[in-house]
Amino acid sequence: MTQTTACGTPVATGESATVGETRLEAELRRLAGSVPDPELPVLTLEELGVLRGVQILAPGTVEVKLTPTYTGCPAIEAMTSDIERVLHDHGIPEVSVVKVLSPAWSTDDISAEGRRKLAEFGIAPPRAHAAEGPVPLTLSVRCPNCGSTDTELLSRFSSTACKALRRCLSCREPFDHFKEL
Structure with missing residues (x-):
C-alpha cells in the first residue's frame, strides 16, 4: 500500500x-x-x-x-x-x-551543527558534557569573535534567560553565552 x-x-x-x-x-x-x-x-x-x-x-x-x-x-x-x-x-x-x-x-541536546551555527552567529555555544568524569569547577568561555578564553561575566542574563552576557578581555567585544544546563 x-x-x-x-x-x-x-x-x-x-x-x-x-x-x-x-x-x-x-x-x-x-x-x-x-x-x-x-x-x-x-x-x-x-x-x-x-x-x-x-x-x-x-x-x-x-x-x-x-x-x-x-x-x-x-x-x-x-x-x-x-x-x-x-x-x-x-x-x-x-x-x-x-x-x-x-x-x-539539556544543552547536550543541541546538535554539533547547532553549536557551530551559534558560534558563527557570535554566541558562545554551551560546552558539551562528558558522559562521565568530574564536573569542572571553573567555567572558561571561548570568545566567538577572537577565540580567547580570557572572558568575564557581565550579567547572568542576556536577551533571553538561556543566555548570559559576557565580554572578551582580549578583543573587548561583548557576546552572549548560551548557558549549560
Missing part, C-alpha cells in the same frame, strides 16, 4: 526511515524540525534539540512532541504555532503539538 506525503512524494506505508518511524513521519519531522527557533532564529528546532518526535495518529492527523528548553519558556507558544503553520502548509489538516517535560531538555 502506498501513501502520498504532504510534499506529494509517494511512499510505502510501514516503511521505516528509522526504527519505529515511517518515511512519512520522517518527512513531517524534517519539516517540523526545519522551523527556526523564535529566540535564536539561527537554529532550527531540530538543531536546538527540542523536537522529540512526530507521529501520525490517523490520516491527516499528526502529533508533534516538543520539549521546551525550560518549563516556563515563553517561546513554546511561537514554536507551536510555527510548527502547526508549516505542517498545515504541507497538507496536514490536524496538527497537535504536545509539550513533553520528561526527559528534560
Whole structure:
C-alpha cells in the first residue's frame, strides 16, 4: 500500500526511515524540525534539540512532541504555532503539538551543527558534557569573535534567560553565552 506525503512524494506505508518511524513521519519531522527557533532564529528546532518526535495518529492527523528548553519558556507558544503553520502548509489538516517535560531538555541536546551555527552567529555555544568524569569547577568561555578564553561575566542574563552576557578581555567585544544546563 502506498501513501502520498504532504510534499506529494509517494511512499510505502510501514516503511521505516528509522526504527519505529515511517518515511512519512520522517518527512513531517524534517519539516517540523526545519522551523527556526523564535529566540535564536539561527537554529532550527531540530538543531536546538527540542523536537522529540512526530507521529501520525490517523490520516491527516499528526502529533508533534516538543520539549521546551525550560518549563516556563515563553517561546513554546511561537514554536507551536510555527510548527502547526508549516505542517498545515504541507497538507496536514490536524496538527497537535504536545509539550513533553520528561526527559528534560539539556544543552547536550543541541546538535554539533547547532553549536557551530551559534558560534558563527557570535554566541558562545554551551560546552558539551562528558558522559562521565568530574564536573569542572571553573567555567572558561571561548570568545566567538577572537577565540580567547580570557572572558568575564557581565550579567547572568542576556536577551533571553538561556543566555548570559559576557565580554572578551582580549578583543573587548561583548557576546552572549548560551548557558549549560
